[in-house]
Amino acid sequence: MSSFLALDGNNEGVETFGRVSAGSQTHAERVGDAFRRTVGQTGRDTLSVFEAVYQTKSTPLIFLFGENFDVADCAMNTLNGLMRLTSSQKIGGGGITFEKVSYFTDDGQKHYARMIKFASLTGEKSDNFYKMRNNVVHELGHLFQIAISARGWPKGDTPYDKLSADMVSDRRLRRGTDSNQAYGFASPGYNLAWQQHSCYVDDLSEPYPPCILSGEIFADQFLGWTYDAWETRFNPITGRLELSTEAEVRSEWMNDNMYRWLNGLIEN
Amino acid sequence: MKIFRIVSRNAYVLFLIISCTAYSNPELDMANKTALPTHQNYSTAIVTPQQSLESIAPTLTADQARSEVLDLLEHNNGCALPCFWGIIPGETKWSEKREFLRSISSQYSNDSDEINSEFFFADLYFPANDIQGPWDLKLEMGIHKDLIRTISVSDFDVPSYNLREFLLSNGKPDEIWVFTNSQGFVDSPSRIGFLVSLFYSQKQMIAAFGRGRADMLSDWINGCIQYSPSLNIWSLDNPFSFPEAANFFYGNNIIEDGWKKLSEATQGELDVDRFYETFSKQNTEPCFRTPKSLWSSP
Numbered sequence: 001m002s003s004f005l006a007l008d009g010n011n012e013g014v015e016t017f018g019r020v021s022a023g024s025q026t027h028a029e030r031v032g033d034a035f036r037r038t039v040g041q042t043g044r045d046t047l048s049v050f051e052a053v054y055q056t057k058s059t060p061l062i063f064l065f066g067e068n069f070d071v072a073d074c075a076m077n078t079l080n081g082l083m084r085l086t087s088s089q090k091i092g093g094g095g096i097t098f099e100k101v102s103y104f105t106d107d108g109q110k111h112y113a114r115m116i117k118f119a120s121l122t123g124e125k126s127d128n129f130y131k132m133r134n135n136v137v138h139e140l141g142h143l144f145q146i147a148i149s150a151r152g153w154p155k156g157d158t159p160y161d162k163l164s165a166d167m168v169s170d171r172r173l174r175r176g177t178d179s180n181q182a183y184g185f186a187s188p189g190y191n192l193a194w195q196q197h198s199c200y201v202d203d204l205s206e207p208y209p210p211c212i213l214s215g216e217i218f219a220d221q222f223l224g225w226t227y228d229a230w231e232t233r234f235n236p237i238t239g240r241l242e243l244s245t246e247a248e249v250r251s252e253w254m255n256d257n258m259y260r261w262l263n264g265l266i267e268n
Numbered sequence: 269m270k271i272f273r274i275v276s277r278n279a280y281v282l283f284l285i286i287s288c289t290a291y292s293n294p295e296l297d298m299a300n301k302t303a304l305p306t307h308q309n310y311s312t313a314i315v316t317p318q319q320s321l322e323s324i325a326p327t328l329t330a331d332q333a334r335s336e337v338l339d340l341l342e343h344n345n346g347c348a349l350p351c352f353w354g355i356i357p358g359e360t361k362w363s364e365k366r367e368f369l370r371s372i373s374s375q376y377s378n379d380s381d382e383i384n385s386e387f388f389f390a391d392l393y394f395p396a397n398d399i400q401g402p403w404d405l406k407l408e409m410g411i412h413k414d415l416i417r418t419i420s421v422s423d424f425d426v427p428s429y430n431l432r433e434f435l436l437s438n439g440k441p442d443e444i445w446v447f448t449n450s451q452g453f454v455d456s457p458s459r460i461g462f463l464v465s466l467f468y469s470q471k472q473m474i475a476a477f478g479r480g481r482a483d484m485l486s487d488w489i490n491g492c493i494q495y496s497p498s499l500n501i502w503s504l505d506n507p508f509s510f511p512e513a514a515n516f517f518y519g520n521n522i523i524e525d526g527w528k529k530l531s532e533a534t535q536g537e538l539d540v541d542r543f544y545e546t547f548s549k550q551n552t553e554p555c556f557r558t559p560k561s562l563w564s565s566p
Binding site (some may be wrong): 116122126177179182188202204234249 | 383389393408495516
């Protein structure tokens with residue numbers, strides 16, 4: 001079993017998903033490259049660092065793409081042929097689910113895999129490859145939280161918990177509900193490119209929409225950190241675009257904490 | 269990523285003060301809030317908002333600071349936009365406001381050594397109220413040689429800034445721009461964000477209502493303006509058009525992103541005049557419809 005697999009359940013005519021699906025390894029490599037840079041292991045290849053962090057050798061990572069869940073499930077049939085799936089446990093919701101699946105190998109051994117099923121992607125209808133790609137990387141941010149938790153990281157120091165605690169003391173790490181604002185990310189909320197889960201997508205009548213909570217903020221920060229893409233503003237004296245205050249704080253927070261987490265994950 | 273495509277890199281080099289009229293009651297004092305004028309009598313008052321800001325004691329508890337901020341939001345320190353809390357872009361010096369603003373802020377940071385920097389951004393956060401309750405208002409100022417040139421305010425919600433009050437206080441905007449999408453999301457297929465920005469060319473000001481919601485109907489999207497807007501106010505050498513200002517402050521190209529002028533967005537059902545008449549002078553819910561076919565998918 002490969003440690004990384006991307007399957008597209010759509011018909012051949014649906015090219016948008018196909019391109020994102022086909023590019024999945026590239027997206028994973030980009031994330032792996034960000035990991036590698038951070039821990040200073042530039043001698044290692046990116047996919048091996050990705051594998052070490054997400055443990056994809058022992059728990060393969062599967063992306064399933066479909067324009068809806070029915071179509072994504074079509075890809076499951078293909079997958080069944082490959083690895084004889086036995087059960088699937090959904091651990092997420094919405095248009096994208098995170099699932100833990102079990103399967104048997106030819107020698108009768110039971111194994112587990114992680115699956116991210118994409119039934120919708122930002123930018124899919126407008127054929128915006130970068131938004132779709134960013135959606136995939138955003139979800140890898142959520143998966144990073146899952147990977148850390150699965151490795152028994154102390155509660156309170158996982159990405160969501162750490163960010164949630166730090167948001168209390170530092171306002172600059174929070175995200176408000178205004179879709180015109182960038183809040184340190186590289187695009188305003190309504191644009192959805194670099195705030196994949198901005199408040200533009202949430203019902204603001206909820207007491208606490210996910211967009212203002214640490215989980216979605218971390219996943220968007222993970223995206224910005226992977227591509228080093230943050231909000232900038234123009235300094236007329238230097239003539240340069242410089243990071244906004246919130247961008248600087250988010251970037252530093254990610255650099256500091258990802259360094260800690262990644263070293264811990266790779267050493268173990 | 270933010271790229272300032274439209275705004276010239278020389279935009280700040282020559283600062284000119286645009287016409288900026290601020291009003292206050294000469295007796296206005298933060299310690300005597302009952303003397304604050306309502307927006308109806310601003311037009312007869314005279315300017316000195318700065319003095320009253322500095323009269324505040326610098327040591328405040330969080331509750332006192334919140335109270336001061338809410339009072340400033342309600343009464344704007346007796347001046348009228350584009351004067352904000354007594355700060356007039358292009359006229360007011362940072363050194364005059366610094367201590368007071370910091371005394372009521374919950375957090376302050378800037379992007380450089382402000383003593384030695386010719387230009388820097390100051391970011392202050394204040395205890396205020398927003399749509400989920402207690403929250404921090406953000407005030408960002410671009411400061412050139414101690415002169416405050418740009419003001420951006422966001423993340424607050426008070427009745428004095430709802431659409432009707434805002435129109436009554438500030439008059440008819442010169443342009444109104446709209447943004448939404450033709451499709452909802454998997455989690456909420458019939459609901460989506462709805463953004464409306466009011467542009468005042470003389471005041472060089474944008475009020476952007478960025479938290480509206482729209483319902484998807486069969487051929488139409490019915491959008492409603494909600495909550496208080498964010499504000500951008502500036503005094504620069506060249507007057508900005510709305511796309512230039514949006515590019516400068518938000519770093520996005522609104523034309524590429526698909527923003528549309530109100531009359532186009534409503535296919536002529538609403539223009540600026542009718543919008544102003546409808547939503548300022550009648551107690552009408554600030555909602556209007558736009559054809560779904562005009563908008564792309566997110």
